[in-house]
Amino acid sequence: MKHTLSVLVENTPGALSRITGLFSGRAFNIESLNVAATLDPTLSHLTLVTRGDEHIIEQIIKQLRRLIDVLKVVDVSEGEFVEREMSLIKVRAEDESRAEILRISDIFRCKIVDVSPKSYTLEVTGPESKLKAVIELLRPIGIKEISRTGNIAMMREKKTI
Amino acid sequence: MAKMTGKEMVLEALKREGVDVIFGFPGGAIIDVYDTLEKDGTIKHVLVRHEQGAAHAADGYARASGKVGVCIATSGPGATNTVTGIATAYLDSIPMVIFTGQVPTALIGNDAFQEVDIVGITRPCTKHNYLVKDVKDLPRVLKEAFYVARSGRPGPVLIDLPKDVQNGKAEFVYPQEIKLRSYNPVIEPHGKQVERAYRLIEKAKRPVIYAGGGIIISNADAELRALAQAMHIPVTMTLMGLGGFPGSHDLSLGMLGMHGTYCANMAMANSDVIIAVGARFDDRVTGKIEAFAPLAKIIHVDIDPTSIQKNVKVDVPIVGDCKRILKKLLDIVKDVGRPDEAWIDQHKAWLEQLDTWKKRHPLTYKMEPGVIKPQNVIERLYEMTKGRAIITTEVGQNQMWTAQFYKFDHTRTLLTSGGLGTMGYGLPAAIGAQMAFPDKLVVDVAGDGSIQMNIQELATAMEQCLPVKIVILNNQFLGMVRQWQELFYDRCYASTEFTMTPDFVKLAEAYGAKGFRATRPEEIDDVLSKGLEAKGLAIMEFAIAREEGVFPMVPAGKATTEMLLV
Ligand SMILES: Cc1cc2nc3c(=O)[nH]c(=O)nc-3n(C[C@H](O)[C@H](O)[C@H](O)COP(=O)(O)OP(=O)(O)OC[C@H]3O[C@@H](n4cnc5c(N)ncnc54)[C@H](O)[C@@H]3O)c2cc1C
Ligand SMILES: Cc1ncc(C[n+]2csc(CCOP(=O)(O)OP(=O)(O)O)c2C)c(N)n1
Numbered sequence: 001m002k003h004t005l006s007v008l009v010e011n012t013p014g015a016l017s018r019i020t021g022l023f024s025g026r027a028f029n030i031e032s033l034n035v036a037a038t039l040d041p042t043l044s045h046l047t048l049v050t051r052g053d054e055h056i057i058e059q060i061i062k063q064l065r066r067l068i069d070v071l072k073v074v075d076v077s078e079g080e081f082v083e084r085e086m087s088l089i090k091v092r093a094e095d096e097s098r099a100e101i102l103r104i105s106d107i108f109r110c111k112i113v114d115v116s117p118k119s120y121t122l123e124v125t126g127p128e129s130k131l132k133a134v135i136e137l138l139r140p141i142g143i144k145e146i147s148r149t150g151n152i153a154m155m156r157e158k159k160t161i
Numbered sequence: 162m163a164k165m166t167g168k169e170m171v172l173e174a175l176k177r178e179g180v181d182v183i184f185g186f187p188g189g190a191i192i193d194v195y196d197t198l199e200k201d202g203t204i205k206h207v208l209v210r211h212e213q214g215a216a217h218a219a220d221g222y223a224r225a226s227g228k229v230g231v232c233i234a235t236s237g238p239g240a241t242n243t244v245t246g247i248a249t250a251y252l253d254s255i256p257m258v259i260f261t262g263q264v265p266t267a268l269i270g271n272d273a274f275q276e277v278d279i280v281g282i283t284r285p286c287t288k289h290n291y292l293v294k295d296v297k298d299l300p301r302v303l304k305e306a307f308y309v310a311r312s313g314r315p316g317p318v319l320i321d322l323p324k325d326v327q328n329g330k331a332e333f334v335y336p337q338e339i340k341l342r343s344y345n346p347v348i349e350p351h352g353k354q355v356e357r358a359y360r361l362i363e364k365a366k367r368p369v370i371y372a373g374g375g376i377i378i379s380n381a382d383a384e385l386r387a388l389a390q391a392m393h394i395p396v397t398m399t400l401m402g403l404g405g406f407p408g409s410h411d412l413s414l415g416m417l418g419m420h421g422t423y424c425a426n427m428a429m430a431n432s433d434v435i436i437a438v439g440a441r442f443d444d445r446v447t448g449k450i451e452a453f454a455p456l457a458k459i460i461h462v463d464i465d466p467t468s469i470q471k472n473v474k475v476d477v478p479i480v481g482d483c484k485r486i487l488k489k490l491l492d493i494v495k496d497v498g499r500p501d502e503a504w505i506d507q508h509k510a511w512l513e514q515l516d517t518w519k520k521r522h523p524l525t526y527k528m529e530p531g532v533i534k535p536q537n538v539i540e541r542l543y544e545m546t547k548g549r550a551i552i553t554t555e556v557g558q559n560q561m562w563t564a565q566f567y568k569f570d571h572t573r574t575l576l577t578s579g580g581l582g583t584m585g586y587g588l589p590a591a592i593g594a595q596m597a598f599p600d601k602l603v604v605d606v607a608g609d610g611s612i613q614m615n616i617q618e619l620a621t622a623m624e625q626c627l628p629v630k631i632v633i634l635n636n637q638f639l640g641m642v643r644q645w646q647e648l649f650y651d652r653c654y655a656s657t658e659f660t661m662t663p664d665f666v667k668l669a670e671a672y673g674a675k676g677f678r679a680t681r682p683e684e685i686d687d688v689l690s691k692g693l694e695a696k697g698l699a700i701m702e703f704a705i706a707r708e709e710g711v712f713p714m715v716p717a718g719k720a721t722t723e724m725l726l727v
């Protein structure tokens with residue numbers, strides 16, 4: 001099962017490598033990892049997507065909490081939550097495919113953030129399923145490069161981490 | 162406020178933390194701290210002969226005394242030499258603070274002379290570690306390091322000190338108390354959980370207490386004994402738990418697991434309620450996990466939530482400090498006030514069954530005329546030193562025979578590397594223990610292989626005039642590995658036989674110590690008493706049966722009831 005964990009951690013050098021080291025050292029997997037500052041500059045917020053059965057997820061959460069730098073770990077996928085990912089996709093755009101790309105972009109409410117005689121760069125935001133769909137449609141046209149943020153997530157309603 | 166240099170802060174912190182002795186080895190990147198310590202003169206420094214020895218000595222000091230052990234090394238090779246010692250302490254949850262020198266901050270990352278990323282290297286084998294980049298942070302880091310090392314589930318904490326930080330100046334404000342927003346170990350248990358545990362125990366017909374290293378770490382030996390006696394529940398211990406409950410007590414089943422007693426393993430397999438206290442269901446204890454304690458409901462007391470549900474399903478988890486939890490349970494037992502006879506009646510059949518198992522297959526070995534049996538040496542050592550010795554061990558058969566045949570009656574009297582199984586641990590650990598207790602008898606039970614892994618520390622012990630005693634069980638084999646080869650690899654003794662061994666008696670003499678050797682059973686007592694009564698350090702070498710095995714033995718991956726017996 002896929003789980004999305006929200007982790008609040010001290011913004012210190014080494015904190016991130018403690019977390020990734022934990023995953024590699026204990027043979028847990030990371031599907032995606034996103035790290036950024038929070039409103040409090042001394043803290044970082046980390047969104048981590050991982051897979052495993054109930055037992056493994058329990059161990060992952062406990063092991064994360066055990067790290068001295070980690071303040072809080074929440075499995076946001078346990079309840080109602082929103083999840084978003086952003087991707088920049090550079091796609092080959094020549095002749096008739098230029099119009100086709102614009103159509104796809106429109107349907108999925110993407111933004112064209114860069115244009116050149118031979119390519120478009122699209123910005124697409126949404127849940128993973130949407131990104132997948134866009135990528136599948138653009139693939140036959142010719143994706144030159146792709147860059148993804150990995151998931152960020154938040155619990156719904158009034159809950160905060 | 163007057164400013165202080167980083168090296169002075171280290172000294173000041175050591176004093177405030179009540180550190181009286183540290184173990185180490187100098188070098189260019191830590192020379193400044195050494196200078197400050199030496200000129201001040203308050204903190205005793207033990208100069209080892211190899212930094213691994215310093216780490217194990219600090220660890221032995223910590224295990225024997227319950228205090229935080231401290232060691233110190235230079236950058237680069239000095240720091241890497243401590244790694245095995247740090248990992249050893251980490252796996253057995255031993256409180257330690259390790260100081261390492263580092264190249265100046267401006268050079269970090271440049272492959273400077275004797276630079277290694279020791280913080281990176283030790284990240285997975287420390288509880289926490291710090292690279293101090295600004296001397297202003299040092300007072301807080303020092304305070305935090307000692308706090309983190311000794312609180313919750315203890316462990317080693319490393320502080321890497323660049324040379325310019327050692328010499329830089331800042332105000333020294335040493336926090337009186339420390340509160341970390343991201344680290345708050347749970348000490349006080351959930352009351353409801355303790356009550357649930359009691360209700361389960363109250364109904365149990367075949368209960369067992371499975372006691373681990375947590376009992377020793379939290380100094381809960383008295384509470385454990387009181388509880389076991391109050392409810393008439395038998396106790397089995399892990400290797401790390403030995404001494405946490407008296408080995409010679411009627412309710413003791415001895416050690417469980419791979420080389421545990423027949424009775425202890427049968428007890429676990431047939432129990433209906435297992436009370437695990439400060440133990441972590443290691444694979445050496447559970448054997449084949451699917452077959453482990455199939456009939457039992459499990460109560461698991463541990464301060465570290467990651468230990469709970471890691472390997473086995475637990476029915477009543479209780480997170481908190483063993484000592485508090487056992488006390489609470491004891492309070493409930495007293496409040497409920499069941500008469501003693503009620504407990505006895507309820508467990509009578511079970512205790513009788515255990516007694517039958519004990520008698521059916523006690524720990525034993527076959528005597529052979531003219532040949533020294535290692536188990537016999539340990540039995541005699543126990544008889545001659547009962548209760549007054551701290552025993553350290555090396556790793557291998559020597560360690561297992563000690564665990565089986567020395568009845569540890571007191572807490573903190575067995576210092577052994579259980580989790581990492583580090584050969585070469587015993588001698589430096591004995592040095593640390595002897596520094597903590599100068600008047601106690603400290604004995605390292607060693608194998609001929611392991612002792613050679615940190616043999617250089619003989620010089621350290623001699624220099625400090627430490628009367629450490631070393632019993633070498635010499636089988637001219639890496640015996641434990643040989644035993645596996647005998648049982649599971651068609652007796653193909655690949656690289657486990659020593660065709661060359663030093664003359665340990667002469668070796669002792671070369672260091673200015675005493676050496677004694679026994680080659681026949683009649684000489685055991687004589688050699689032991691000569692060695693134990695000698696004034697200073699003594700090596701007692703026993704030429705033991707070369708292919709003696711450790712039994713019972715549960716082959717790796719088998720159920721614990723599938724024991725190979727003598
Ligand atoms: C050659 C060899 C053979 C071995 N054979 C055996 C064998 O036959 N049987 C055996 O038992 N072991 C054996 N071992 C040792 C084994 O590898 C493990 O080290 C050992 O079983 C672990 O002991 P433990 O479960 O008590 O855990 P420890 O490693 O002592 O861990 C202590 C536990 O207590 C918890 N704790 C710490 N402080 C507290 C506190 N204040 N309150 C509550 N909980 C606390 C910790 O979180 C941890 O879970 C062998 C080792 C070697 C090298
Ligand atoms: C540093 C290290 N290397 C290798 C091992 C693997 N090992 C475990 S027991 C053992 C044999 C130890 O031999 P010895 O000290 O003579 O003890 P004996 O088993 O013969 O009593 C070995 C090699 C280990 N535990 N530690």
Ligand SMILES: [Mg+2]
Nearest residue numbers: 608609638640
């Ligand atoms: Mg040997």
